[in-house]
Amino acid sequence: MILKIVKYPEPVLQQPGEPVTEFNAELRKLVADMFETTYASQGIGLAAPQVGVSKRLTVIDLSQGKDPVQRLVLINPEVIFSEGKQYEEEGCLSFPDIREKVVRAAKVRIRAQDETGKWFEMDGEELLSRAFQHEIDHLDGILFIFRMSALKRSLNLRKIRKMQSEGTW
Ligand code: NI
Numbered sequence: 001m002i003l004k005i006v007k008y009p010e011p012v013l014q015q016p017g018e019p020v021t022e023f024n025a026e027l028r029k030l031v032a033d034m035f036e037t038t039y040a041s042q043g044i045g046l047a048a049p050q051v052g053v054s055k056r057l058t059v060i061d062l063s064q065g066k067d068p069v070q071r072l073v074l075i076n077p078e079v080i081f082s083e084g085k086q087y088e089e090e091g092c093l094s095f096p097d098i099r100e101k102v103v104r105a106a107k108v109r110i111r112a113q114d115e116t117g118k119w120f121e122m123d124g125e126e127l128l129s130r131a132f133q134h135e136i137d138h139l140d141g142i143l144f145i146f147r148m149s150a151l152k153r154s155l156n157l158r159k160i161r162k163m164q165s166e167g168t169w
Helices: 025-040 124-137 150-166
Strands: 045-046 057-060 072-083 086-090 101-106 107-113 118-125
Touching: 025 045, 025 057, 045 124, 057 124, 072 124, 086 107, 101 124, 101 150, 107 124, 118 124
Parallel strands: none
Antiparallel strands: 045 057, 057 072, 072 107, 086 101, 107 118
8 A cells, every 4th residue: 555655844854653562464564555655656765754644664675676685674673784975866755856976974873763673783885875865854853954064955955945935835
């Protein structure tokens, strides 16, 4: 089932998600729906708060559904190590048509639970590192506009307000 993606400034996007404690059929259904929603939107990642669910859960698939090995489910994830810097363009399904360069760590190691509750660690570089950081930020209520420079943030907020007033947001 394709879920509705909420857009900025929906309050659920700006509050920390609750830890996931039940690894049941309902959780697996939410994960499947989140992948379906990501693919339908041509995204590479989606966090539960973006579909109005304030929980620490995110899905990532850099292959956009083409390679099953790249389907990642991160439950209660955290960054446990980060190194270096990268400065590349980023987008977010809760900010349609907004793309901006954002500073992120070049490499990160994350720790997370899978759909069965089993803990694992994983390293990411380049785009995967960026996706880990962007999606884990969502679980803390941090949006990518708050990772931009103050100038870029105000320019993008102005662009959003213009789209809102034109009814295109
Ligand atoms: Ni996002």
